[in-house]
Amino acid sequence: MSLKQLQNDFLASICSPEELNSTAGQHRFTGHLCQQGRITPEQRLSIYQNAYQARLFSVIDSDFPNLGKLIGDDLYNPLCQAYISAFPSEHPSLNNFCAQLPKFIRQYAPLKKHTIVTELCDFEWQLRTSFDAKNCEALTAEYLQTIPSDQWPKLTFKFIHGFALKHYSMNTVEVWKALNNDEQPEIKKLDIPQAWVIWRQGLITQYISVSVDEACLLEAAQEGLSFESLCELLLEWWPEERVPERAFHLLQHWLQLGLLNQ
Amino acid sequence: MLSPLNKQLPYSSGHKPFHGFGLGLRPEYYLDILEQEPNLDWLEIISENYLVSGGKPLYFLDQFKERYPIAMHGVGMNIASTDPLNLDYLSELKTLITNVKPLWVSDHCCWTGVNSHNTHDLLPLPFNEESIKHIVSRIRQIQDYIEQPILIENLSSYLSFKASDMHEWEFLTAICEEADCYLLLDINNIYVNSRNHSFEPIDYIQGVPKERVIQHHLAGHADHGDYIIDTHDAPITPSVLTLYRQALEYFGPVSVMIERDDNFPRLTELLTELDTVREIFNDVHNRQI
Numbered sequence: 001m002s003l004k005q006l007q008n009d010f011l012a013s014i015c016s017p018e019e020l021n022s023t024a025g026q027h028r029f030t031g032h033l034c035q036q037g038r039i040t041p042e043q044r045l046s047i048y049q050n051a052y053q054a055r056l057f058s059v060i061d062s063d064f065p066n067l068g069k070l071i072g073d074d075l076y077n078p079l080c081q082a083y084i085s086a087f088p089s090e091h092p093s094l095n096n097f098c099a100q101l102p103k104f105i106r107q108y109a110p111l112k113k114h115t116i117v118t119e120l121c122d123f124e125w126q127l128r129t130s131f132d133a134k135n136c137e138a139l140t141a142e143y144l145q146t147i148p149s150d151q152w153p154k155l156t157f158k159f160i161h162g163f164a165l166k167h168y169s170m171n172t173v174e175v176w177k178a179l180n181n182d183e184q185p186e187i188k189k190l191d192i193p194q195a196w197v198i199w200r201q202g203l204i205t206q207y208i209s210v211s212v213d214e215a216c217l218l219e220a221a222q223e224g225l226s227f228e229s230l231c232e233l234l235l236e237w238w239p240e241e242r243v244p245e246r247a248f249h250l251l252q253h254w255l256q257l258g259l260l261n262q
Numbered sequence: 263m264l265s266p267l268n269k270q271l272p273y274s275s276g277h278k279p280f281h282g283f284g285l286g287l288r289p290e291y292y293l294d295i296l297e298q299e300p301n302l303d304w305l306e307i308i309s310e311n312y313l314v315s316g317g318k319p320l321y322f323l324d325q326f327k328e329r330y331p332i333a334m335h336g337v338g339m340n341i342a343s344t345d346p347l348n349l350d351y352l353s354e355l356k357t358l359i360t361n362v363k364p365l366w367v368s369d370h371c372c373w374t375g376v377n378s379h380n381t382h383d384l385l386p387l388p389f390n391e392e393s394i395k396h397i398v399s400r401i402r403q404i405q406d407y408i409e410q411p412i413l414i415e416n417l418s419s420y421l422s423f424k425a426s427d428m429h430e431w432e433f434l435t436a437i438c439e440e441a442d443c444y445l446l447l448d449i450n451n452i453y454v455n456s457r458n459h460s461f462e463p464i465d466y467i468q469g470v471p472k473e474r475v476i477q478h479h480l481a482g483h484a485d486h487g488d489y490i491i492d493t494h495d496a497p498i499t500p501s502v503l504t505l506y507r508q509a510l511e512y513f514g515p516v517s518v519m520i521e522r523d524d525n526f527p528r529l530t531e532l533l534t535e536l537d538t539v540r541e542i543f544n545d546v547h548n549r550q551i
Contacts, residue, residue: 001425003392004344007376007385014381034422036459038488044421047491052381089380092338092351093310135316161316203318 001032014048015088056084056097063098064124066179071117075110082108095132101125116187119172120179126164126198131205133162138201138258144251153228157221157254160261162200165210165218167193173207201258208257213237214250227251278476281331281365283536283543284519292322294529301533302330304365306519309336312362313354323362332364333477333517335446339369339404341414342387342397343376347404356408365517366476368413368446371397371434384417388425389433394440401441413476414438415446418454418483418492430455431469438474445470447516448479449506450498454490467509478518480506480539495524497535503542510546518543 001009013029033041060080061068068076087100102122111117138160147155171188173196178185195215198207210218217230225233227247234243254260282303287295289311295302305326312319326332338351359367372384387393405411416434428436438445447470456463480503482496498506498520510516520536 003387003396004376006388006423006425007344007373010385011376011379011381014383015379032424034424034426036422041421044489047420047489048381048383048385051383055382089375089382090378091380092340092348092374093313094382095314132314132317135320200317203321 006032010048013045014052016085053081053084056080056089059094059097060101063128064101064121066176067117067121067124069179069182070120070175070185071111071114079105079108079111098125098128115189116170116172116175119168119170120176122166123168123172123176123196123198126166127205127207130162130164130198130200133160133200136160136261139255139260139262141252141255143255143260144248153226155227156224157227158261159222159259160199162198163259164198165215165222166196166198167215168196169193173209197257197259199257199259206257213246214253217247217250218254278473278515279365279517280515281333281517283540284333284517285532285536286335286519286521286523287326287332288522288526289318289322290526291529291532296322296325296329298529299329300529302536304331304333304517304519306333306335306521307362309334309355309358309367309369310338312358313351327362332362334359334362334364334367335415336367336369337382337384338374338380339412340374340380341369341371341400341404342373342393344373344396345376345378347400347407349407352404352407359408359410366413366444367408367410368415368477370417371414371437372417386417386419386421386423388423389428389430390425391427394433394436397437398441401437401443405441405443411443413444413446415479416448416451416455418448418451418458418490420458420489420491422459429461429465429469430459431466435470438471444474444476446477446479447475447509447513448481449509450479450481450483450502451492453499453502453505454483454492457485457490463505464508467505467512472513475513475516478506478509478516479521480518481521481523493524494521497531498539503538506539507542507546510543511550514550515543515547 009029030041030045033044035041057080060083071079083101083104086104089097102118102125105121106112106118169190171190175185175187195210195212196207197210197218198205200206213234213236216233220230220233231243231247234246238246284304284306285302287305287307307323312323314320336355340348370384373387374383374385375381401412401414414434414437416430434445437443452463452466455461456466480498481492481494482498484491484493484496485499518539520532520539522532
């Protein structure tokens, strides 16, 4: 047997559930192992099988510290098992192993209809993503004073790495906070979805709820709309004479939070 | 043509660097080490933890770089895999090397995955000529790419292959000599394997080329009677400390450190454990003088 074939068979014996449950599948590989002492080749192989599962379970536990608390072991363990099978790690680092879990859970039959679960999963992964975001210098409030008045209408904005705007239809962040404090959460559907901004300020991941007009402007600013266009959007919520004041206030808010990048 | 080692490091002529007593740097100890600045000669980082674009890991790495010499230890090089070398990974590693300017760079003599499927486990392979040829070729490519020699670490293993036709120590020796690389000899792993595969650990120690042993790892394990699992979640056992003493008597001074990866005790407990290692070192060293 070539080294390549041996590695293929070893990997299949460790990682594939069908191999795990198949005596023939296991035997194909264990036939190449030495019988040593009182431990059979099958028992020796099982050490690697168990370690593989345990390692990836622990990564999911670490990236989603409250998901398991929300759904309980009976749902959480099969979810992790299904995810590990569907999205085996392809990178030397485990940093992004869980990147597909929010999408996976939205299509995972036992949980996809439970909005609080899919939203909490999304929120936890965003916290992780913002935490690991690339460093970049955030603009300060003084920046506004450096902009010549004739350039304001065409001004566009760039956001720091790790910035995210999320809309949750449940009281997802409250539930997350309760779970994080090991408290029993009260789960509620909101009358209208709540917008949340998530970002990293220095070394701390932050999140804050924002009003409907602010969320709309953040979304538009992310898409590259100019300050002039953003002001026009505010007319939906504010009388014309209040729009400049509101726009300037929101801009100052984003700068205070450290959301904007040069 | 000079090997990368001869170009980069001063111990090709038999003078091995001795950097003393170190600790595996883990996030659990970041703040304690920075606040206490304990008596540590050097730190070893897990390279993959710092292959990120920003945030806490790199912030803290900058702090530690200013205070301690750092060795880089990897778990993702996938040296023995039959997949092509992962050049993206090596490129990121090279950038980190430029940033850290480490004492040296190490990884394990093993494979972690194949067909782009990474198990994140350190997997064994048969000890035979086919494996040696394959690994030597890969190490040479890696050393050329990162422009410096690497240390390869012996791993703990729980199974062995009928296709093996030599001892593990003979296998490692052949690789080091043919690839012109160096050894990070994990004393705990030797002990674990001696129990799991029934050999005398002293044969292993006396079977590797002493001039190529640049670093030791020490760690705890879980003894299940019929087999041992390398867990790094407990203090170093007396058996491993005895083997470390034998290693010191054979190899002389080798930079040594403790790895702790789970069930983290207070930093003071690890430092006390490191003091025990120092005492063994001093005892052996003084007797040899």
